[in-house]
Amino acid sequence: MTDRLARRLGTRQAVVVGLSAMVGAGVYTAFAPAAAAAGGALPVALLLAAFVAHCNATSSARLAARYPESGGTYVYGRERLGPFWGYLAGWGFVVGKTASCAAMALTVVAYAAPGLGQPWRGLLAVAVVAAITTLDYRGVHRSTRTAAVLVTISLLALATAVVAAVTAGRPQASGLDPTAGTGPWGVLEAAGLLFFAFAGYARVATLGEEVRDPARTIPRAVAWALGLVLVVYAVVAVALLATLGPDGIAAAEDPVAEAVAATGWTGLVPVVRVGAVLAALGALLALLLGVSRTVLAMARDRHLPQGLAAVHPRFGVPHRAEVAVGIVVAVLAATVDLREAIGFSSLAVLVYYAVANASAFTLGRRFVPVAGFAGCLLLAANLPTASVLSGLTVLAVGALAYAVRRRRFR
Secondary structure, X not given: OOOOOOOOEOHHHHHHHHHHHHHHHHOXXXXXXHHHXXXXXXXXXXXXXXXXXHHHHHHHHHXXXXXXXXXXXXXHHHHHOOHHHHHHHHHHHHHHHXXXXXXXXXXXXXXXXXXXXXXXXXXHHHHHHHHHHHHHHOOHHHHHHHHHHHHHHHHHHHHHHHHHHHHOOOOOHXXXXXXXXXXXHHHHHHHHHHHHHHHHHHHHHHEHHHEOOHHHHHHHHHHHHHHHHHHHHHHHHHHHHHHHHHHHHHHOOOHHHHXXXXXXXXXXXXXXXXXXXXXXXXXXXXXXXXXXXXXXHHHHOOOOOHHHHOOOOOOOOOHHHHHHXXXXXXXXXXXXXXXXXXXXXXXXXXXXXXXXXXXXXXXOOOHHHHHHHHHHHHXXXXXXXXXXXXXXXXXXXXXXXXXHHHHHOO
């Protein structure tokens, strides 16, 4: 049995993985807490988050082309900065993206069964996680084909929602007033929350060991995925603000569906809900792929139980890592709140990309890594206090575990 993964993904499949991870992660969920923070300045926060994401994507793509292995910034930090920084990045990614997976499962429930209370809400989220984990277990090629179908349907549903808002709604220019916000600190907080929506672009890098011609494929796929998603987010953000206003977005659990309902074309609301459910399923599928590959890389280096490094002889996937991640995500999905999961995930993943930019700094051409590093720290510092404290606590626990392990194996 080998513990290496086969190179099966081309540029198109890699772009699909990035799109799937981003579209479901952000457009249906992150706008509500971001609008509460930024008000009418939501588009400004979106552009700021996109700029930081662009810097991170550029740094990640350069590193991934040089180190085409599973694990993403865990590998880059280890190779460029030292074992601890690679470990810290990997730990931050695993815990942060595990929270993102739980957020996606909860998004499925929020749009598929609005108003459903506990314990049924949690049980349905667990069932969703189990189904997607089973699909990922069957192989990465099968997973990317499924993701392509899901993201296509989701984008069509979003287009339907935007058309409805523009043609049948009553757009209000007041909703687009960038001065009707909470000031610069609110914009920074919103940008940090919206970063959650962009973070899926690096899913391509974490699958580096399964990408054909990684030096060419990874940078192209990351750039295409990030650019396409920015256009989609910008159009949807403007449509939501014009239809619901910042207060209406902030109050909605499912703002895209609420915007369509406000137009009077209520017959299209189920279409939007189906699109949201499929987008979140696609995002969950892509996220589980990325987290399990980072777990695989960390298990190879014995930072996690070595048994998690096993690769299935038939399906060619890190099957034990996928099952372990699925179980943890299911537990979180049954117990956490959606907005709490978004904030916590943003903090951990911003730390992950700060390490990516610091690693890229050692390669030369340093403006982008410096801008990305500073942007990550700035957005992380302005997240909600509860998210910052919980995220830093989990990172500290990971650092302590690393120190104990180092002392034990000296």
